[in-house]
């Protein structure tokens with residue numbers, strides 16, 4: 285009892301030298317308010333932090349499925365986005381459909397089959413067709429692309445096409461475009477060719493460099509003509525040169541030809 289009284293006294297001295305009644309009241313108010321103020325400060329700090337993060341990167345705070353993320357990167361790497369638009373929004377050419385609705389309309393099997401075997405290809409292509417990707421894209425990658433399409437082609441951080449420097453000469457632009465339009469996936473780095481294409485007469489996708497290429501394609505006009513028209517060498521599972529007319533603008537075709545001429 286005594287010890288308790290002593291403590292009360294010391295508290296009284298510390299907190300309120302005005303009188304016992306007022307002292308207890310002040311103590312009660314302080315004791316009740318202190319945690320409240322603390323909670324308020326914490327809530328305020330948290331909400332400021334959340335507001336700060338979401339203002340910078342709204343979509344990024346959500347966790348993305350790794351398979352869907354890989355699909356988004358492949359969609360850019362294989363230049364699906366060059367023909368179907370970024371995130372499959374369309375708007376590039378009236379001959380290439382948007383892909384926003386196809387994820388719900390088609391099954392996994394149908395989508396995989398279209399990516400592997402292509403669609404709308406004809407022996408003498410007059411308009412863009414869906415290329416045959418079977419020899420170039422693995423089963424696992426097809427699965428990732430299908431997952432991405434079926435997820436509604438969401439925005440995924442860093443899944444962006446490579447930037448194209450436009451003020452450093454046409455060959456520099458062409459080098460970036462060679463990656464941006466996905467030529468590199470089929471014709472290889474430095475256009476060395478050699479990507480296996482079993483079933484085709486040469487068994488591989490041709491190089492766009494070296495003596496034979498230079499002899500046959502000895503003018504810009506010849507190079508540009510074959511990029512525009514494409515060239516079909518066989519039915520699926522053979523992959524052919526896509527038709528890029530109406531998709532790659534003239535200035536980019538010239539830049540691509542300029543870049544190819546810098547190679548061995």
Ligand code: HEC
Pocket residue numbers: 359362363364365366367368379380381382383386395398399403404405412413414415417429433526527528531
């Ligand atoms: C050179 C242009 C081009 C590229 C590159 C391209 N596509 Fe296509 N794609 C087309 C065209 C054209 C069609 C429509 C073919 C038809 O219906 O005859 C099509 C159709 C499709 C369809 C079916 C759409 C529907 O409504 O039935 C899917 C799915 C598809 N493409 C996915 C892809 C994916 C995934 C990639 C990348 C791996 C890709 N495409 C790359 C041109 C392209």
Ligand code: HEC
Pocket residue numbers: 415416420462465466467468469470471481489490491492497501507510511515516517523524525526528540
């Ligand atoms: C899906 C694979 C694929 C993609 C992507 C592709 N090509 Fe081709 N390309 C081929 C195949 C296969 C041939 C061979 C056609 C033939 O022999 O008639 C070819 C042929 C060519 C030729 C003629 C060379 C020759 O020896 O016949 C040129 C030039 C060419 N491609 C440029 C490009 C450029 C530039 C790009 C990017 C805009 C590109 N290609 C993208 C597969 C592809």
